[in-house]
Amino acid sequence: MLDVFTRRWELVLSARSFRWVRRSVWGRGPAQCVSEQHFDQPLKEADRMPALARFLQSSPVKYQPVRISVDDSWVYAAQVTPLVNAERWQDIQAYTAMRMQEIFELSQPLRVVCEPRREGPYWVSALWQSNVDDMRRLLAVHHLGMVACVPQWTVVWNHLAQLSHLSHVAQDDAVLLMHHTSTHLVLMQQGQVVGVKHWPFALNKLPGAELRDLLFQEISRHSMPEPARFGVVGACALPT
Structure with a gap:
């Protein structure tokens, strides 16, 4: 049980592979890839969730929170300037999701992840809300909880900062x-x-x-x- 306070589990999803990664909660020390699956061809959108469900059947972890990282194949990415007078992040995210749906003519609702910068626009990445909901349900079946679902570029930025x-x-x-x-x-x-x-x-x-x-x-x-x-x-x- 003490492992919950010292280790963090990440499910890293890309177009060609799924990986279970364990790392220190504080980000110190190397990450350890515990389990992985590679695909010969990039997964099509309709094949992602069934493939993920099969991968989770042999999950190396139970009853723990999981952080999910997804690459560009799972997200829409844009650089936009949100509402200047927005007082809450929720306002910015809701407005940005609406604008991205209009610009890209998307039919599904989006979950938006924002990263503030000191100067210039905000970086925004958006995932299909249905993907997020499906991933949360899949994890729940295997007694896991989703603590975050973030674009992988954020992980890269953190790596560069280190x-x-x-x-x-x-x-x-x-x-x-x-x-x-x-x-x-x-x-x-x-x-x-x-x-x-x-x-x-x-x-x-x-x-x-x-x-x-x-x-x-x-x-x-x-x-x-x-x-x-x-x-x-x-x-x-x-x-x-």
């Missing part, structure tokens, strides 16, 4: 977080994170020219100039 003691990372305008199964591009201006892009594969598998075009296409999408400094974190080497 690396900020490295001087070369703190000075970079763009940072690639490289892993053998995934890549994150983090864009920064004046020390503030302004954009995060996730790819469910290692970018170093691409030819050099194609990799450069892909990165600068994403940078241009955020109306940013070519970075003066470009950092890489991870053991995977980039093509020359």
Whole structure:
């Protein structure tokens, strides 16, 4: 029972894999992947919940709260300026959900996750409310509770913040977080994170020219100039 106060369980969901991860409550020390399942092809929207239900049947944890992290394949992401005079986060989230439904012509209600920044607009990610409800019900069947459902880019941002003691990372305008199964591009201006892009594969598998075009296409999408400094974190080497 004491494990509840020292360890945190996360269910990490992407288009190609599901993972059970255990980490320290305070975020110290390495995370431990306890169980995982990989898929040959990205899961289609209709296949996600049945696949997740099967994965949860062999859950390594019971009777504990769970934090769910989802990648870009599960969410709509946007950068918007919410109501200036909103006094409560609930007002901002409700307004943003309404505007996103109008802009994207969505038929389902959204659950919006906001992250405040000191300057500029808010980062907003929205999940289908039906997905959130279904995940909560699936967890309840296996005696688990959902404490949070957040976009994975927030996890990436936290990971980058932990690396900020490295001087070369703190000075970079763009940072690639490289892993053998995934890549994150983090864009920064004046020390503030302004954009995060996730790819469910290692970018170093691409030819050099194609990799450069892909990165600068994403940078241009955020109306940013070519970075003066470009950092890489991870053991995977980039093509020359």
